[in-house]
Amino acid sequence: MARVVRFHEHGGPEVLRIEDVDLPPPGRGEVQIRVKALGLNRAEAMMRAGHYLETPSFPAGLGFEAAGTVEALGEGVDGLARGDAVSVIPPLSMLQWPAYGELASFPSAHVVKHPASLSWEQAAAVWMQYVTAYGALIDIAAIRRATFVVITAASSSVGLAAIQIANSVGATTIAVTRSSAKKQALLDAGAAHVIAAAEEDLEGRLKAIADPAGVQVVFDPIGGPIFEPLTAAMARGGLLIEYGALSAEPTPFPLFKVLSKSLTLRGYVVHEITGDPARLAAAKAFVLDGLRSGALQPVIARTFPFEQIVDAHRFLESNQQFGKVVVSL
CATH class of the missing domain: 3.40.50.720 (NAD(P)-binding Rossmann-like Domain)
Structure with a gap:
C-alpha cells in the first residue's frame, strides 16, 4: 500500500484526494521509485479540470515529474540498481504512469541518474x-x-x-x-x-x-x-x-x-522529443551537460508538503509563482 493522489471527478484543486492504494510491482521495462519530490505542471491542472489532451477514467492519478530512489526494477531493465538517486523525464501518458504518490512506476528510458549536486526538489524541477x-x-x-x-x-x-x-x-x-x-x-x-x-x-x-x-x-x-x-x-x-x-x-x-x-x-x-529515442537521448545529454556546467539551474518558486497537494495546485494556478512549484514527500 502507498499513499497516492487521485481524483474522482473533474473540478478545481479541491477534487484531489490522498488515498491508500495497493500498487502493482513495476512491469517489464519499468522502474518503480520511492518518491522524494514532485514537480508540478500546468498540464496536470488542465487534466484535473477536464481540459487536457487525455481523457481519464475515474479514479485517475496525476503527475509527470518525480525524483527519488529506485525501489524496484521490472524485467529487462539494465543500468539501474535499487537505491539509485533518479529523476523522471515525463512519459507519454500521466494516466498510465502517474507521478503523484509515495511510489510510482515509469518506463526505464525516462528514468535518469541526475547529478548528485541536485537536491530532491531541484531534481524534480528539471525534466519537463x-x-x-x-x-x-x-x-x-x-x-x-x-x-x-x-x-x-x-x-x-x-x-x-x-x-x-x-x-x-x-x-x-x-x-x-x-x-x-x-x-x-x-x-x-x-x-x-x-x-x-x-x-x-x-x-x-x-x-x-x-x-x-x-x-x-x-x-x-x-x-x-x-x-x-x-x-x-x-x-x-x-x-x-x-x-x-x-x-x-x-x-x-x-x-x-x-x-x-x-x-x-x-x-x-x-x-515529440520524449517519444523519439534518438531525440530523447540528445535532449538528456544536453540537459545533463548544462546541469553539470551550471548553465542550467532549476528555479523553484515554492515547495509544499505532500499533504498540501490541494494548496500546491491552487498556488500553481494563481500565476504568482516565479519558477517551479514543487511538492516534497
Whole structure:
C-alpha cells in the first residue's frame, strides 16, 4: 500500500484526494521509485479540470515529474540498481504512469541518474521544463548566437528554462510577462530584455529591440490576442512555436502577416522529443551537460508538503509563482 493522489471527478484543486492504494510491482521495462519530490505542471491542472489532451477514467492519478530512489526494477531493465538517486523525464501518458504518490512506476528510458549536486526538489524541477524548451529552441528552431528569441509566460518554469537554454548558445532573449511586477526578477534570471505586455506596446517594443533583423523565433504557451503583435514584430521567415493554450480568448490567425513574411506557425508538444529515442537521448545529454556546467539551474518558486497537494495546485494556478512549484514527500 502507498499513499497516492487521485481524483474522482473533474473540478478545481479541491477534487484531489490522498488515498491508500495497493500498487502493482513495476512491469517489464519499468522502474518503480520511492518518491522524494514532485514537480508540478500546468498540464496536470488542465487534466484535473477536464481540459487536457487525455481523457481519464475515474479514479485517475496525476503527475509527470518525480525524483527519488529506485525501489524496484521490472524485467529487462539494465543500468539501474535499487537505491539509485533518479529523476523522471515525463512519459507519454500521466494516466498510465502517474507521478503523484509515495511510489510510482515509469518506463526505464525516462528514468535518469541526475547529478548528485541536485537536491530532491531541484531534481524534480528539471525534466519537463528543460526538455520542453530544448525541443523547441534547439531541436526544432536550431537557435544560435545573435538569434532574437521571444519567450512569453517568461516567469513560468519552462519560460525560465528557455531563457537559460537560449543564453547558453548566445541567443538574445526577450522575455514577455504580463506586468512589471516580475521584470527585475526576469532580468536577474538572465533575460536580455523584458516587456510587460499589459503595460507596454508589445509590437513596438519588440520591433525596437530586434531592429533591423526582427524577431526570428517566438516560443509561446499562451495563444489568444497576443498572436497579432507577436507576428507583426517577426522577421521574414520567422518561426512561432506554440506549445500551450493558456489564453481563454480566441486565437486569431494573422493571415496577411503570415503570407507577407513567409512565417511558420508550428504547434509543439514535448512528446515529440520524449517519444523519439534518438531525440530523447540528445535532449538528456544536453540537459545533463548544462546541469553539470551550471548553465542550467532549476528555479523553484515554492515547495509544499505532500499533504498540501490541494494548496500546491491552487498556488500553481494563481500565476504568482516565479519558477517551479514543487511538492516534497
